[in-house]
Amino acid sequence: MTSLAEQKNTLRQEALRRRRAMDPVARVEAGLALAHHAQELPLPAGAIVAGFWPIRDEIDPRPLLESVRSAGHQLCLPVVVEPHLIFRAFYRDSVFEPAGFGTYAPGADGEEVRPDVLLMPLAAFDGFGNRIGYGKGHYDKALAALEVDRKVHCIGVAFGLQEVASVPAEPHDRPLDGILTEAGYRRFSNL
Ligand SMILES: Nc1nc2c(c(=O)[nH]1)N(C=O)[C@@H](CNc1ccc(C(=O)N[C@@H](CCC(=O)O)C(=O)O)cc1)CN2
């Protein structure tokens, strides 16, 4: 018997391998396609939306973030402050600093905000809204803290080829409300 954690790790490695092997042009086009689907996202008016600043071979959500900002939402980006994440307001002129694990985000002079919506990077997802992250539990823990007194809307952002048939969910895993890929937005909850 392999544990759930081991099964998740195998799926994570396989999905990350597929992502790494993508054609460079298809990779850029997929990032641009995200922005074309921005209006499909169920964002409340004036929402505080947490994006992410891409690292390595992640899909590039920056064109999407610019569309979300232009639609009147407030953006923010995650900073690793162990044990989980905080979020700092992100403006066009924000000055970036290292934000943990090779990521960048607005520096400590930027204000901390509480997002209403998380656009989440991930390693793999399935058609039921289960997600595998990078295995550090940063988003799982941040969500547990944010959702103490209200609901946060969780939207995965990934390449279509990161989908797997089934992710074995653990009790602490909070399913996604939807997933955005280059093919468009797919809803898993009634949000
Ligand atoms: N762009 C981006 N920003 C993000 C994340 C992310 O996945 N992508 N995070 C997501 O939580 C948080 C930062 N946490 C991270 C945790 C691990 C790794 C990482 O590179 N992991 C290695 C494996 C780690 C290891 O050495 O064991 C990897 O995936 O290769 C990156 C970010 C918040 N900001």
Ligand SMILES: Nc1ncnc2c1ncn2[C@@H]1O[C@H](COP(=O)(O)OP(=O)(O)OP(=O)(O)O)[C@@H](O)[C@H]1O
């Ligand atoms: N709410 C939580 N409180 C405390 N520990 C947690 C919580 N959620 C997850 N963890 C711990 O974090 C570790 C990583 O969890 P998991 O493998 O589910 O991460 P992941 O979903 O891949 O990562 P991420 O949430 O960073 O995207 C596990 O050891 C898990 O027990």
